[in-house]
Amino acid sequence: MRRSLPLLLAALVALVPAPPAQAAPGFAVSYETIPGEGGTPLRAFVVTPTGRGGGPFPLLVMPSSWGVNNIEYVGAAAKLAYRSGYSVISYTSRGFHDSGGEIDVAGPDTVADVSRVVDWGLAHAHGDPARIGVAGISYGAGQSLLAAAADPRIKAVAALSTWTDLARSLYPNETVGTQAVELLLAAGRLTGRPGPVLREAEAAYREGRFADVLPISPPRSPATRVSSIKAAVMIGNAWNDGLFAPSQITDFFEALTGPKRLMLSPGDHATAELFGAAGLPDEIWASVGRWFDHHLAGVANGIDREHPVQVKPNNGGGWRSFPTWAAATARTETVPLAADRIHAGWPTIAESGTVLVSGALQGFLNLPVGVSTPLVDRGAAAVWRGPVQWTATTVSGTPRAHLTVTSSAARTTLYAYLYEVNPLGLGALVTHKPVTLAGTATRTVDLDLEPVVWNVAAGNRLVLVVDTVDARYQGSSTLGSTVAFGADSWLRVPLG
Template sequence: MAASAAALALIAVTTWLVWPSGAEVRGQDQTITVVDGPADDQRVELDTTFFPPPGGGKAPAVLLGHGFGGSKQSVRDEAVRIAQDGYAVLTWSARGFGRSTGEIALNSPDYEVKDVKQLIDWLAKRPEVLLDASDDPRVGIAGGSYGGAIALMTAAHDRRVDAIVPRITWSDLADALFPNTAVPLSAAGDAGQSPAAGSLPEAENGVFKRMWAGIFFGQGVSLDSLALRGRPEAARPLTPEQARCGRFRPEICTVYEEVAKTGRPTPEAVDLLRKSSPITVAAQIKAPTLLIQGQRDSLFPLSHADANARAIAAGGTPVSLTWFDGGHDGGDGEADWVFEQSSAWFARYLKGEGDGETAPPVSAFTVTRDGGRDPGTRQRIRLHPETGSYPGLGGTATRTVELAGPAQNIANPPGGAPASISSVPGVGGLLGGQNSPGVAIDMPGQSAAFESRPLTAPLQLTGSSTATIRVSGQGGTEATLFAKLYDVADSVQPPALPAGLVAPIRVAIPEGATSAEATITLPAVDHAFAPGHRLRLVLTTTDMGFATPSEPATYQVSLVSSTLTVPTVGTLAAASGGVAWWVWAMPLAAVVIAAALLVTGRAQNRRRTATRP
């Protein structure tokens, strides 16, 4: 019996050893010199790695960009995996990062976009890369955050790009850093409707996202990456300009310093940021686009993917959109599933495998949802309901929820402290855990709350809810507020703030008036409210992640309408996650092994009996 078990174990080990693995991929490091700048007079050396297709021959190419503060090394593992799928892959450290020279220009058309266009020129000369025409390689671009934005910007400025997969990136960098989701009631229009495709938010009056902006600037000013270049200047004392701006271009440094002092956007800041914003050129993008955006992202929330999707689709370009469990604030990340979606997209538009057999189709709109826990491993099951068309943040239908609460007086404290907390940039998930919607803290005296009755049926919110408020105070003043929508289970558990997201708003009270009304758009989320739970709308005067007025002030906040409009998408559907395959496969395997052992044991007994004298 023991010998039989050992034999079966040997077979299993041998099978594992001889099971085919991915082809070996070898990277080739080199420096590629490019010329950029408004006058094309700046010479920059880009540190790159080229991964030829492991199977030999000619193959489509994929440019893989890194996130802000990263380098080509940040995406090496992903590059190897893409190459194993049969692509030629080129990674690079963007100007101002890693061992590359140059200064950070935030994916400007005059700088980073020109650099990537010359990387495409370089790929066109490689014998391993498939060409569509002379100097026109078959090429896609993928990347996350900073790398996602360069995919969008390059596709808008270079028609040779054949497909793109931007992840967790921005549409309007000015709106990302200076959001304002309030619209005066006289100009609000129909509640719940998305702005016109390609329209620009009013960042000129936005609320400064101070903590995220500080993280960005800190990563660019840090000279750790200077040491990576291995140049003599790495050991020299910093010049005054290096100490002030690090590897940023001087004009970016100047704009940041002014905004950080005042907490208000300047026309120069908005103009500079919009030059690096895909929303300004999205109509020029003709490469089929798969937008992958994180549900846990207070930096570039779902509304940015929505704006990109609508603007690109308005030009007739194929677009699909995915909301996954990840983002700049954590979450699972779903690395394998996200890779599969990207792989299917490139297989369709770079390899032409569009029949659904060799390249599974990517749905027009997919959302990651919690499917409970696997009964065996106790690991989270993630479902991916999908629908054939993207509904926008207004959903395919709406439900109204009645809110109640009196007019409430709230105060902005001197200096804006202590501040309420919605999320901590970059680590927002720590407040509530990886799989928790998140827990927030609202400071007493600074917040007004309006709450629904307990729900009598489940409510699946998918998109951005809207409400209409009135702010009363001294004429000629402006109230800075932060709106949140909580899920309240009971009086024992703390209320949950989905993804820790908050909507900053500014409401101006005209001279001679005592109040102003506005429609507010709450953060886009996909969240299930259970029966018996309540919805709570909270407006606070402070939030730790944002710059708030230092002058003390008091306002009265009330509802113009008691109705909260909640978008739903009834067409989202997914097969049940069911029971993990191994739950039934392991017992079956056990039966087979037991039967084999039983047969072997009986055969041995017969041989022993036959040999006895």
């Protein structure tokens, strides 16, 4: 691995426009071992500017993603050092690859590592103590937000494909996100050394006791510490993120009180910013650079005068901006849902797709998860058709299904899918959400689907499908049981 690192580094740095020989400014790269919390060795690429004097320079610290090593951000780091004069440290998170320690799932030691790397950067990388930023993707993004809550020296954050509430992300409405959990567990075992918290969490999950894992969530969730975050925070996530869905992001963003920016765009987990981390052209990373330039380097680039909410429709179109996330919804329409009764435990062709794959296809090729609504088994799924939209419109915000539900089983999982459907009955998945219900008593369920901005073509309609089986999740529906929906149910659609 160590012998291959120089080759990988050379390949990534080659992507960044470098100055001619002897020209300035430029950048230098070194491979270092940095003592983390408790002295745990963290392996890092340190990219420093050259031809700009001896500093001090704005310091950026970038913890790696789950299962990824320190080469993840080297391309972006070289750009930031060369073009803007940052000193950047891209390091492998504790417990992974050639860094020491064990994976503690963004526990106290992993979060404290960020501060120890900052200490090292100030002492050895010409960092400026008054201009410190942290950035990361996925696991690195969550660490960045948690570190900003704990370390007041951090003045700016860029968190991409982040979680803000671990339980809401992996256990939405008491429904285990099986594909996401299995992916994370497999990556942890293959690339790192799981610590006691992760080993115990996996054991509980395997034994069907996922609720026992929930106590680890609050201390590892930035949403718990949002009031302590004083840094300027930029968040970039994808509409179809299969690990960290956007609803927990929009709620967290609204709770932030300092300078903030939210960018939501098509794609799946880490796909929107993946190439930018390698130094390739990327809209998200371009905004990251502008964010740090303004909040750390004092550049008057106008980003502070732009609307803080920037969204791209999930099925194509340019960026739209709003002063708040709530302002993305201009009005709502309510569609009444007729009474229905279905048999639970039977799969239908209505599905949410596959984690990472489906969202990536949506983001890169505009290929949504599809369905033929005439072929959806009406015995196993309730299907409600909205009116034809005779003029083009936009779903913009968080759709809500208000359902009166009576189940014959002790536990039932419902999956709600909102589709845009053409006159032939062919549908594209707009958004979805699961919910698991306990007990047989009739109850009212207000189910908020995931937030989305989606353009609906003239002549198409919205269709809501609710069934009880989805391969992405670990459901609780009992085969042969029934679910009845009352006539006072409705769907509220947010429109832009």
